[in-house]
Amino acid sequence: MTTATLTCPANQDRSQADDVLRAAYRQVFGNRYLMELDVQPSIEALFMNGDLTVQGLVTALAQSETYRRLYLETNSPYRFVELNFKHLLGRPPRDQAEVSEHVRRLADQGFEAEIASYIYSDEYLNNFGIDGVPFARTATSVVGESTLAYQRTQAMDPGYAGFDTNGASVLQTSVASSTNPTAAGARKVVGGGERFTISWTSRLQLGSVRRSAQRSVVSYGSLSKTIQSIQAQGGRILFIANA
Known part of the structure; x- marks a missing residue:
């Protein structure tokens, strides 16, 4: 470097x-x-x-x-x-x-x-x-x-x-959730079966509530793909936390 x-x-x-x-x-x-x-x-x-x-x-x-x-x-x-x-x-x-x-x-x-x-x-x-x-x-x-x-x-x-x-991206979870990437890496090692809650807002109007906050609970193995899917739809990650 x-x-x-x-x-x-x-x-x-x-x-x-x-x-x-x-x-x-x-x-x-x-x-x-x-x-x-x-x-x-x-x-x-x-x-x-x-x-x-x-x-x-x-x-x-x-x-x-x-x-x-x-x-x-x-x-x-x-x-x-x-x-x-x-x-x-x-x-x-x-x-x-x-x-x-x-x-x-x-x-x-x-x-x-x-x-x-x-x-x-x-x-x-x-x-x-x-x-x-x-x-x-x-x-x-x-x-x-x-x-x-x-x-x-x-x-x-x-x-x-x-x-x-x-x-795979090294920083995707860290950037999306504004967290320390070292901590995210530690969770990967320890938490093969660990689950996470992703709170996010959609750019699409859901019924009468515009940009309603959504929550998705996923395993660590699905975390990256779920983040990508939310972002591809124009969604914004609010936070990611242990479920």
């Missing part, structure tokens, strides 16, 4: 440019080994010649077919968005509204627009500029970020020698 900002101004020396290039690959592709990736010499050449800023390099890598293959085509939209926050903004999603916004953008505007929305945001420019490599900003305490941001960053960290893999 990249934990320091690297910058690469125009006319940099070759050694500095190589360091920045490696850091960008490592950050954007979730610490995967370069040998696993389809390196694009034309993009690297533009960067090494000073014709591409670091921001442009990050965009080219994140919008590449390799990134699409590794993270979009093999994951749910929720997991894909979760990883985009980590790789491109250096933090986990803060709340369900952020995740929903990006899932909708992916569905309505497509892959490239979803990627660009992070890299050309004010948040990105304020933290990394055009010549900084994104890094894990919430790996330590950060002013303006909650304790949950640190906890979620730790939950998503595969370790120094690990890398971001395909699979």
Whole structure:
């Protein structure tokens, strides 16, 4: 995991440019080994010649077919968005509204627009500029970020020698219920037969009561699918608690 900002101004020396290039690959592709990736010499050449800023390099890598293959085509939209926050903004999603916004953008505007929305945001420019490599900003305490941001960053960290893999969302329950992901993970280990109550509101009018609060009681094994189903219908999770 990249934990320091690297910058690469125009006319940099070759050694500095190589360091920045490696850091960008490592950050954007979730610490995967370069040998696993389809390196694009034309993009690297533009960067090494000073014709591409670091921001442009990050965009080219994140919008590449390799990134699409590794993270979009093999994951749910929720997991894909979760990883985009980590790789491109250096933090986990803060709340369900952020995740929903990006899932909708992916569905309505497509892959490239979803990627660009992070890299050309004010948040990105304020933290990394055009010549900084994104890094894990919430790996330590950060002013303006909650304790949950640190906890979620730790939950998503595969370790120094690990890398971001395909699979189920790590933070779905935590983000939907505004809870510590470590506690959610502990429940998974202990509670194979444990049951949970999900309180949620529907965007649909139910009889004469609009957006009536609903409750669903499910097993841990059904928790993720139930959350996805509620969100797919436009519902909003109010809280998740032990039944």
